[in-house]
Amino acid sequence: AQTVTQSQPEMSVQEAETVTLSCTYDTSESNYYLFWYKQPPSRQMILVIRQEAYKQQNATENRFSVNFQKAAKSFSLKISDSQLGDTAMYFCAPNSGGSNYKLTFGKGTLLTVNP
């Protein structure tokens, strides 16, 4: 079974600063995708960013970017210019590849952005 480790249960950052959330995973797949999801207090699961494992270039979405190191099986999320609305639980989730596309989620990191 695939395992996903988010080693930081909680983090905090000051508004406008940069924060990095870490994620490591274990997979036997060679081609797969990785995702970061955000869950604000509303409980809605929101896709933040997607990375394709066969692409060496790190994905970027506005203030969100990833540092993907395939050999190390590491997939960290960097949030620049943090905003109060970034306060949420963040989940790392690689998929299992193959034909069924099951996502395995980490336990999450609770990020608090302080004014």
Place this chain on the structure above:
Amino acid sequence: DAGITQSPRHKVTETGTPVTLRCHQTENHRYMYWYRQDPGHGLRLIHYSYGVKDTDKGEVSDGYSVSRSKTEDFLLTLESATSSQTSVYFCAIRRSGVGGELFFGEGSRLTVL
């Protein structure tokens, strides 16, 4: 808006009673999923479906069954609810095409007393 509706959104029930949660999609996607979310565990896959009448187990399937008799509906049933099944349940769909990301419903909070 991913076109996913979960019902009921909140339910309180007693130990030993049957419970069915419904997930309805409006977009005709093949893959549908049921996850549960508990503090300290993230989201864990219960069951998933890859077509009408085609379902398979996830990592925490004990005590749960599912059915998918038509594309748009995926039902999760707790035959005899237990307190350990108190949780927030999320349904998700996978849109076809690149990526494989899932789009989630708003969740159903179930409390088993």
